[in-house]
Amino acid sequence: MNLEQFINSSLGRKTVMAATGLFLCVFLVEHLYGNLLLFFNDGGVAFVQYSHDAVHSIIIRSIEVFLFVAILLHIVQATYLTRQNNNARPVKYAVYKVGETSNWFSRNMGITGSLIFFFIVVHLWQFFLPYRITGEIGGEGQMNVAQAVKLAFQNGWYVSLYVVSVAILSFHLNHGFQSAFRSLGLNSRKHAQLLSLAGSFFAFIIVGVGFASFPILFYFGIAGSTI
């Protein structure tokens, strides 16, 4: 395989965007599974155990490295492609009704992507950093992860930010999911509609409703009463 030629081509870069994007989707499912353990009425034992196992599993730790690499590659390629795209039309149209032929979210993946990145930073700051690095969560004499989640979701600002970010992520994925399949060449006339339906289901129901349920149910005290 001529990797250099491939990676430097427009289509090769799109392939990287698609592959990293789908990999991150797989991670979201994994993350969601972990979160769902919070809904067990066991005082958060399963969730704490799961988080503990994840930290001490060599497999999960290696995948974590790939995860950060994937996020980085996704951002680097997106930035490069966006710059090229902006340069591809030096003189703009005076009247450009592009909204009549495509939808806003498909055209502004860079904006939704940047907002999601901002949320990822806040999210890592809130949970990953204190749990994994500084030991402020889960350490000796500190609260455990389940309690940390419950505490965080009592803050209305954080809950709102979380829900809005999940909504933005849903729209990002609604375009990104089926788009990734096309970029990888895995989309035919027969399956196009099915894929776009599957993409919407994944984006809005699995990821959207799935992730937004935690802050909402915790904030209103519907979940987590035993934690």
Place this chain on the structure above:
Amino acid sequence: MNLTLKVWRQKNEKDKGAFVTYQVDGISHEMSFLEMFDVLNERLIQKNEEPIAFDHDCREGICGMCSMFINGRAHGPWTRTTVCQLHMRAFKDGETIVIEPWRAKGFPVLKDLMVDRSAFDRIIAAGGFVSVNTGNPQDANCLPVPKHDADESFSAASCIGCGACVASCKNSSAMLFVAAKVSQLALLPQGQVERKQRALSMVAQMDAEGFGNCTNTGSCEAECPKGVSLTHIARLNREYLMANIAE
């Protein structure tokens, strides 16, 4: 009908260009958009002014020459229509219509509404052909081609190279055009020999011409006068990936 036209005028490639406003009256709603321009040009010539340069040839929707960005849309407000097939009944009496050339780095403006689309020719020259002489048409069932492949190939082959896909795309991407040309040949027996090299060369040329990258917004498909489908872009990606793996 009486209309106000704001038309992009540009003397040559170097000129900066600007909009010039024209009042045109006495236009019939049965005229095509290009006929309306013919009327306007006649009047300009009578006044000893320079007529507006615009591309056109067949005037029956099959050559792809007519290229105007009308009121923010490639080929105007109707879908699956070239400018020559756009009729004045698409507009209201008294309306102001803004007309610009295709805008893309790969399509530099030559004069007024005319752009240089030879980038497309160079992409075709890079691989959009079959080198072997396949002779006269074969007997009907001599060379079986599955019906589905034949239909897909034909739908790709309906591309007329107009460039509306590039013009309408927010990234000025030429992916739909290249996808159509690669698909058309990749699906037929004659295209197999050069199949891999074709995908590699045509994509390399597309990139070299300075077109943007596809982000799957779908504007191209919506504006394509021949309804060339995004499915072909998926096939182009597949062809290109496979060709690179095989190399």
